[in-house]
Amino acid sequence: MLKIENMGISINEKQIIHNITCTVNKGKFIGIIGPNGSGKSTMLKVIYRHLKQTEGIVTLHEKEIWETPPKELAQQIAVVSQETPLLFDFTVKDLVLMGRTPYKKWLSTDNTEDYQIVEECMALADVSYLADRTLYELSGGEKKRVMLARALAQKAEILVLDEPTNHLDIEHQLQMMDLVKDLPITILAALHDLNLAAAYCDELLVMKNGTIYASGPPQQVLTAENLQYVFRVNAEISTNPFTNKLHLFFYTK
Numbered sequence: 417m418l419k420i421e422n423m424g425i426s427i428n429e430k431q432i433i434h435n436i437t438c439t440v441n442k443g444k445f446i447g448i449i450g451p452n453g454s455g456k457s458t459m460l461k462v463i464y465r466h467l468k469q470t471e472g473i474v475t476l477h478e479k480e481i482w483e484t485p486p487k488e489l490a491q492q493i494a495v496v497s498q499e500t501p502l503l504f505d506f507t508v509k510d511l512v513l514m515g516r517t518p519y520k521k522w523l524s525t526d527n528t529e530d531y532q533i534v535e536e537c538m539a540l541a542d543v544s545y546l547a548d549r550t551l552y553e554l555s556g557g558e559k560k561r562v563m564l565a566r567a568l569a570q571k572a573e574i575l576v577l578d579e580p581t582n583h584l585d586i587e588h589q590l591q592m593m594d595l596v597k598d599l600p601i602t603i604l605a606a607l608h609d610l611n612l613a614a615a616y617c618d619e620l621l622v623m624k625n626g627t628i629y630a631s632g633p634p635q636q637v638l639t640a641e642n643l644q645y646v647f648r649v650n651a652e653i654s655t656n657p658f659t660n661k662l663h664l665f666f667y668t669k
């Protein structure tokens with residue numbers, strides 16, 4: 417269980433996020449939504465230890481994440497961030513294999529199991545056909561899927577995704593969401609597409625001005641009133657006739 421208590425972070429004396437308290441239960445798909453600049457990425461960066469909180473604590477299995485050795489944490493939390501690493505000369509296969517690093521001892525070589533996991537994760541992320549290409553030769557969406565394959569190869573119990581569907585065409589957006597939804601692990605994803613968030617997430621954290629404004633199942637938090645207050649748009653709440661999931665229509669006037 418991931419627990420965040422009174423967490424906040426200030427950068428150069430500017431408070432970016434504050435008073436974040438939430439518990440993420442095992443196996444749940446948690447969506448983080450909120451307008452631009454509301455603090456979604458910053459909150460995720462603290463969770464995957466890219467930034468250190470200046471207030472409060474973040475624990476995984478009751479242990480403060482900053483007390484966990486990096487290798488051990490990498491076995492527990494995998495990330496697909498918004499940035500692509502500058503590893504342009506590596507082939508896709510090699511990049512995905514890097515996901516196995518947290519399981520390696522000093523100077524140990526990759527084994528059959530590692531290669532099997534790499535093949536399996538490339539297939540899941542639909543990038544097997546790119547295996548021998550370098551990152552430099554890929555489109556934005558292809559890179560995103562390669563980064564997902566690498567994160568999957570990490571076999572972590574929590575997968576953090578910062579705008580995972582950004583750059584993806586509609587087929588790959590749905591494929592990505594279907595894939596992560598079916599994983600037997602905890603997912604924490606910052607999402608801009610509120611209809612995807614409504615359709616796939618078990619719970620949503622709605623952020624505004626650096627803190628959590630509302631949280632709960634999509635039906636509970638995606639109300640016209642909340643959407644007007646948080647996103648400053650009008651919304652008609654409906655149901656997708658094909659999936660039976662919540663569907664939102666937006667308008668401004």
Ligand SMILES: Nc1ncnc2c1ncn2[C@@H]1O[C@H](COP(=O)(O)OP(=O)(O)OP(=O)(O)O)[C@@H](O)[C@H]1O
Nearest residue numbers: 427430432450451452453454455456457458459606
């Ligand atoms: N390193 C930094 N130094 C100063 N301010 C920062 C830094 N990183 C983020 N911020 C500011 O913190 C706020 C929250 O940023 P963050 O990237 O977390 O928002 P977000 O909700 O993910 O936004 P978006 O939807 O646009 O990706 C923004 O106002 C941003 O300008």
